[in-house]
Amino acid sequence: MIKLINVSFSYGEKNVLEDINLVFDKGVTVVLGPNGSGKTTLLKVAAGLYKPSRGKVLIGGVNIWDSPPETTIPIRRKIVYVHEKPILLRGTVLYNVSYGLKLRGSDTESSRRKAMEILRRFGIEDLAYRNSRELSTGQAQLVSIARALAVSPQYLLLDEPTSNLDKNRRAILEETIRNLSDTIVVVATHDRLFAEKFPRKIVRLENGKIVDRA
Amino acid sequence: MYSMSIFYDAIAIALRSLAISGLATLLASTWCVPIAVKLSGTRSRVGKAILGILNASIGLPTVIVGLVLYLFLSRAGPLGFLRLLYTPYAIVIGQSILVTPLLTFLMADSLSHLKDTILELAYSLGATRRQAILTLLRESLPHIISSMLVSFNRAVGELGVALMLGGNIRGLTRVMTTAIALEVEKGEFELALTLGGFLLLTTSFITLLIRALRWRK
Ligand SMILES: Nc1ncnc2c1ncn2[C@@H]1O[C@H](COP(=O)(O)OP(=O)(O)OP(=O)(O)O)[C@@H](O)[C@H]1O
Ligand SMILES: [Mg+2]
Numbered sequence: 122m123i124k125l126i127n128v129s130f131s132y133g134e135k136n137v138l139e140d141i142n143l144v145f146d147k148g149v150t151v152v153l154g155p156n157g158s159g160k161t162t163l164l165k166v167a168a169g170l171y172k173p174s175r176g177k178v179l180i181g182g183v184n185i186w187d188s189p190p191e192t193t194i195p196i197r198r199k200i201v202y203v204h205e206k207p208i209l210l211r212g213t214v215l216y217n218v219s220y221g222l223k224l225r226g227s228d229t230e231s232s233r234r235k236a237m238e239i240l241r242r243f244g245i246e247d248l249a250y251r252n253s254r255e256l257s258t259g260q261a262q263l264v265s266i267a268r269a270l271a272v273s274p275q276y277l278l279l280d281e282p283t284s285n286l287d288k289n290r291r292a293i294l295e296e297t298i299r300n301l302s303d304t305i306v307v308v309a310t311h312d313r314l315f316a317e318k319f320p321r322k323i324v325r326l327e328n329g330k331i332v333d334r335a
Numbered sequence: 336m337y338s339m340s341i342f343y344d345a346i347a348i349a350l351r352s353l354a355i356s357g358l359a360t361l362l363a364s365t366w367c368v369p370i371a372v373k374l375s376g377t378r379s380r381v382g383k384a385i386l387g388i389l390n391a392s393i394g395l396p397t398v399i400v401g402l403v404l405y406l407f408l409s410r411a412g413p414l415g416f417l418r419l420l421y422t423p424y425a426i427v428i429g430q431s432i433l434v435t436p437l438l439t440f441l442m443a444d445s446l447s448h449l450k451d452t453i454l455e456l457a458y459s460l461g462a463t464r465r466q467a468i469l470t471l472l473r474e475s476l477p478h479i480i481s482s483m484l485v486s487f488n489r490a491v492g493e494l495g496v497a498l499m500l501g502g503n504i505r506g507l508t509r510v511m512t513t514a515i516a517l518e519v520e521k522g523e524f525e526l527a528l529t530l531g532g533f534l535l536l537t538t539s540f541i542t543l544l545i546r547a548l549r550w551r552k
């Protein structure tokens with residue numbers, strides 16, 4: 122479980138999150154809100170990528186900004202955040218999807234096998250040996266989601282995962298998320314249709330404040 | 336009459352030049368890469384000041400670097416006991432210091448475009464600090480190599496350091512630029528022109544490589 126206690130965040134002078142108290146628990150939580158309301162920032166703070174300017178972030182009960190790396194690395198390795206604008210590394214699609222597994226010390230062979238399996242699930246195994254720079258935006262988004270799923274994270278934070286996906290790929294993603302029964306999933310999205318596909322909790326953000334929960 | 340022996344002399348000198356300047360660039364990279372990683376995209380005042388100083392010292396006259404190092408390495412100097420003066424090692428060290436501002440600044444500049452994004456991506460997938468930096472270096476490899484090539488070009492074409500620290504000793508520290516200077520002074524243009532051609536070929540080839548790298552990424 123991810124717990125945010127009195128969390129505020131600012132970029133320099135600009136306050137973007139204000140006094141957020143929130144728990145992300147088993148199942149799917151959808152974060153809604155207009156452009157610039159702070160969804161991306163909230164997810165990055167919850168993923169332990171951005172340090173809050175005030176308040177605490179507890180992941181599995183551990184305060185990740187107040188513990189030594191020996192404690193936080195294993196915890197950080199259970200969380201994956203997927204950027205809304207896909208960021209791919211130089212090299213093939215297969216290299217990208219295996220990247221997270223390699224970070225965790227998997228050997229080349231087994232990480233490739235796992236990566237191929239995920240690519241197949243998304244129906245993009247034919248992209249495996251393509252250069253990551255030569256993908257369409259939607260393909261890049263799929264690859265970055267596949268890369269996250271490859272490490273079987275316990276916490277999966279998806280930022281606008283459907284913004285470039287076609288109907289079929291949305292359905293596959295939907296199905297995949299539904300099957301992640303032991304995973305804590307957080308999705309920031311504008312895509313109401315997609316959000317409505319899950320039994321879910323909703324958090325609505327406006328100007329960096331939570332205005333509604335359901 | 337142009338004799339083949341001049342050509343062979345020129346080849347030997349050119350190879351020595353390439354080896355010395357290549358080693359100097361590699362040696363400089365051992366400290367320039369970590370400094371560039373640290374300084375790129377820095378928001379701290381000290382970091383920005385250091386970058387400013389590096390930028391300002393890119394055009395440092397080679398004779399100044401040569402002179403200062405000469406004072407250090409000469410018999411009476413603080414490092415005189417190392418007996419490095421007039422050895423190829425002295426040129427390697429001198430050129431590595433000469434290219435440090437250029438190499439560090441170029442790398443820091445190109446890393447700064449990728450740093451935040453790539454580090455954040457690496458962390459988002461569970462990288463340790465070390466792994467994240469290795470990922471950043473891997474992503475920046477074309478930039479790093481092209482910065483090294485630019486620095487190599489500066490090293491291989493400079494005269495001041497090679498002359499003052501190497502002494503232009505035949506078969507030991509004579510490199511393309513020092514040999515050209517000497518031969519012209521003696522009024523013998525054959526070797527000088529041959530070496531001039533080699534030097535031009537080298538630097539043009541490196542420039543082409545740099546362009547190819549820019550184009551590829
Ligand atoms: N790097 C940054 N520096 C300064 N301000 C930023 C930065 N990133 C975001 N902001 C500001 O923080 C606020 C929240 O941004 P955020 O990206 O979290 O919004 P969002 O809800 O994800 O928006 P969208 O729906 O467009 O993705 C915005 O007002 C934005 O201008
Ligand atoms: Mg956003």
